[in-house]
Amino acid sequence: MISITLPDGSIKQFDQKPSGMDVALSISQGLARDCVAMELDGRLVDLGQIIEKNAAVRLITTKSPEALEIMRHSAAHVMAQAIMDIYPDAKLTIGPVIENGFYYDVDMQPVSEEAFSKIEAQMKKIVKAKVPIKRRRVSKNEAMEFYRDEPYKLEMISALEDASISFYEQGNFTDLCRGPHVPHTGFVKAFKLMKVSGAYWRADQSNAQLQRIYGTAFFDKKQLKSYLHFLEEARKRNHRKIGKALDLYSFHDEAPGMAFFHPKGMAIWNELLDYWRKEHRDAGYVETKTPIMMQRFLWERSGHWENYRENMYISSIDEHDYAIKPMNCPGGMLLYGRKHHSYRDLPIRAGEVGLVHRHELSGVLNGLFRVRAFHQDDAHIFMTPDQIQDEILGVLKLVERIYGTFGLGFSLELSTRPEKSIGTDEQWEIATQGLESALKQYGKDYKLNEGDGAFYGPKIDAHIKDALGRTWQCGTVQLDMALPERFDLSYIGQNNEKHRPIMIHRVIYGSIERFFGILVEHFAGKFPLWLAPVQVGILPINDELAPLAQNLAQDLQRAGLRTETDHRSESLNKKVREAQLNKIPLILTYGNKEKESGTVSVRTLDGNVKHGIPVPDFIKEVQANIKERKLEMDLFSR
């Protein structure tokens, strides 16, 4: 007699050792059809597994959060089977589940996406046949024998410590796998192959290059469709596309990975920085600027020459080596070190919007997201050990304020001491404690990444979440125990003795270029008024009114608004259409009515039009919205 405890606490009795499927069937047929696996005493296993003793069982249905991963893993097997059917000489390696699907790395001749339809067709056949997926345990020796011609599988097996190993079989296809898997291939209903790329065996460039084929899968077609729709939406928002369409920035072969900002892009850029400066002034920061090119001996002292030279642009001038800065910190150290500091001066919060250059690999460049030249909204804070908590807290609050202005949510992660690190235990203890207690005091949940800190200190990262729910690591607060040492920084303490200051680097936008790109995608080009490159578009209804419209434009410009007048001899319809496509938040049409009454008619991007707003009222409301940097356009709602 076997007793199975279900999640609701009820107990089912079985005369014979049941499988998960038997448990499901004992509840209902429908449930059994919908089950993909079970959790047996806290472990995810196949539904077909026989339960040997009394146990707690939770059935995993297609609606359970774990189900998708299990099914996607099975989908990877279905894809592998299809590939083997079509390319019998291919050698399989690994095929894990990833965030939005799965992939399989296969040693085979390079394939392109053209092969997808063939592979997908074969997969469909396998899915349609609802081939049972069966688990089989074999000894290590048996497994080695089975895979004698499969070098990758052999390598994996020999690395396994378990004495016996599990195989999964579906029809003529067998794969080494830990499982669990869905009961049969019919569960892989809605799938699509997404892309293919090269990847190295064990991610090591000296190993063979494999074909990595990516796919995604869902339990029903509707979910797959909505995922594809999401991708489409993201594609439409692509900042490279929008940046071109709205004339914000461009890239040129003459300077790969380095953005050129156009007048309209600069309008946004300057707003971002004006805002940044205001917030930092209010938070007690001063601003500095250090050269972008400095002599080799500085970089030797900071350690960059030894550890970061690969990524640095280096030049020789008058027979001396110079490097273009990849980071702002060494310059900041020189500024701190140029005079004596008293404990009374601390904390010193020195901001620097510094232009840095890093020679990233050509293949990783990606619009504004990954560039070789970018500005960091850096700041270095120098302080005494007992100021750590307050200072970190101050940064976290600033982070919250600034992201909030853009309507961006965020989450925090704390990374602690890695294996390879400098500094004493005590220093790490004080530093990590400081970050932790600041986080506690701040009160927001955070994720702990043990051992993920930099070798020179622990850090807190801020990940923002954009309008599509995608996350981006932007802000970071890093404690640095190396640089104050290397530059022999000090302050005179209360006891009249020299002490080493604690130093943090922190950024909030991170890379301004990248943050810019994120904002473009976050807002899909429809910037809030304060950021919009053209805030007001003026459309005279006919050519005769154009000069008067120009006067109106001047009045608005004097009031500090960025305006653009469309005085072409085009139809009003066309001007409206283009203004909408250019995402101008306030579109004013100017005709005889407006001329006579001294009012404006305002069209907003949602297509709503309000007539008869007196020009002074318009200016006042718009200025207020801009001044408060509002996200919403709640103008003229009276």
Next chain:
RNA sequence: GCCGACGUAGCUCAGCAGGUAGAGCAGCUGAUUCGUAAUCAGCAGGCCAGCGGUUCGAAUCCGCUCGUCGGCUCCA
């Protein structure tokens, strides 16, 4: 850097069994003077990324270079 795809007018793209480049939009000119998402007509615009090769002939085929995009972190 590596693998794959790609590079044609300012933009979006067609042309690619090798026969000497085309559309729409934007621009310019003219007509139209318009009340909230494309008025009409005409004109102009390209060393087909660059270099080399194959060929009687190359945007088209081949090689190299440059650049762009998707990957190269997810460990049975």
